[in-house]
Amino acid sequence: MAEAAPALSYEAVSRLYGGAAAVDAVTLAIPAGQFVALVGTSGSGKSTLLRMANRLEAPDGGRVLRDGVDIAGRDPVEVRRATGYSFQNVGLFPHMTVAENIRLPARLAGRPPLDVAAALERVGLPADYATRMPAQLSGGEQARVGIARALGSEAKLLLMDEPFGALDPVTRDRLGRTVRDLHDRLGLTTILVTHDMAEALLLADRVVVMAGGRVVGDASPREMLAGEAGAEAAALVAVPKEQAERLRAIGG
């Protein structure tokens, strides 16, 4: 039996900014259903790599394939509508209610209106939030609405660019669990960009470490923790590991 094409694959993809390679000949295949964390320091190219998956950026070299099809030949608007996308600054439309924000992807695609109450319930918000304006919500609530909007596209591929970046640790942890839970329940393929290795290790099936535009580590959390994913990965893993040990020492 032939193996199904990966939900998303990069084939020797490069992206240049002013002559320097932000993404340097990355090849990576992500099978359907996987939860992948893209980890790296600022400027490692992880966000750029992600944004090439829904044509917010175009590669300067190589190919990006979705379900085996090169997206360079597809209408960017169609590609984006077939993708759930949320990012750090959320970007809720300030002149639309929560319900209008969540319904927007379906409205753009010409589908019947979405059940807003169910969409809010999915991300852990009460149904009466539907009529509120974004400015009336806390940062965590806005992030939840952003995720609900991303899921409103009914796409199977969910791209998340530091979606919890600006949130407090408690909210961050709760939201992370919500996303992982939704990934499992809805059968999504999820790519989460984060600079927080602990978050990556706790949520993802697979952790891809980037540095200088290249993939320098690609392994399961278990392998990462065991130090089997190379030096770069080990250096990043060392931080939360050592913090955990120190915490244990304090607590006895």
Add this chain to the structure above:
Amino acid sequence: MIPALAQLPPLIASHLLLASAAMGLALLIGLPLGLLAARRPRFGSVILGAASLAQTIPGLALLALFYPLLLWLSSFVGGAIPALGFLPALLALTIYALLPILRNVVAGLGGIDPAVAQAADGVGMTPGQKLRLVEIPLAAPVAMAGIRTAAVWTIGAATLATTIGYPSLGNPIFSGLQTENWSLVLAGCLGAAGLAIAVDLLLALVERGLAKRRKLPILIGAGLLAIGLAAAFAPLLAPRQQTVVVGAKNFSEQFILARLIGARLGAAGYRVSYREGLGSAVAYRALAAGDVDVYVDYAGTLWTGAMGRTDVVPRAEMLAEMAKWMAAGPKTALVGPLGFENAYALATRPGAGIASLADLAARAPTLALGADLEFLDRPEWAAIRQAYGLRFRDQRAYNPTFMYRALASGQADVISAFSSDGRIAADHLVVLSDPKQAMPRYDAVLLASPRRARDARFLAALRPLIGAIPVEAMREANYQVDRDAGKQTPDAAATWLGRAITK
């Protein structure tokens, strides 16, 4: 003050009509141009620079510049473009309104949170959807602030449209300034300011509605504006009654005669409107183009101006030639002379024993001449100086008010004067006769537009004025408007004059 205010409503309507048309055109141009400027910053800086430059041209000059420009353009299409009135005013005001609209559209679009723009792309909006669903609603409050500024500027600057023959709230301001009738000036200012404030308040309501995303203030503001505009436009839609336009240049005598003519036409069943404050060169052209139906000009002005003649001929021959010239060329009609002259003349204090320019020539070397600011440079002065060999002990230029005072106080012995000036009668001055007929004739003549030249009822209504106004009556009427104390409006003076000449 009450009669001054009573004449405002039709002017407010026509003022609002002009300002709203200019705003509409400016929005039609400015909104897409602003969008383009925001998308292409290089192009944007060029456009904004050009709009700023246009803004530095004084409003009055901008309006005045459109007259020769349109005249020139019109010459290519056989005179089909009206160079006076609504069109030049509309174009100048539109250019004036562009800058604040452009600037705020660019600022509004530039102020959108980049995260929101990114989200719009991320959810898969087409450029058109992004514009309609995100950029326009978010930039609208800022753009609206620019539209408010533009509206207030436009309403203020529209008062200047009076000078190119479009009736606006500038009419009472300019005629009040000329006749030093301050209640008229005040009425015009109050009207324009009130209109600007009212429109600004309504637009502020719309702006607040847009900013707070509430429909009610937008509906109330836009609704009241629409009602106001509908009221201003209503007279246009009403079945058009025959309206005649009476023109006037920019001094008291012209204002009075226009009202006298208007009253007669009104009595004959015509609907009358006025175009006052026309420049001397502009007035005859407006008549030939049919923008003005009737006005009073002076024989010498037409003779040397429109007809381009330099010779001096006797009065009867001059009028006959003018009538012939009109019939052959512009098809306007010389209805007839009114009976008085408004010429340059020299005048002295009574009792000096001087009656004519010939008498004056003998005594001039011992006398001082006081002239108005223009007189010493005019061909009339050169003509009489040569004809009579005038040489004064001293000659000085004054502004008109001081010139009369200089004569009264003895600083000057002879002054230049307009022969129908009311102050001649009031100060009992002696106007010196011109036995050699060196001065051209400046008989006041009633002129009609080509269309009215064939309108028998129209001509019949005006004919009683021909030869009916003696210079003494005109002086008295002028003085009622020009004097410092107990000033009358031109309207009241016209009523007095009308009664005086029918007695």
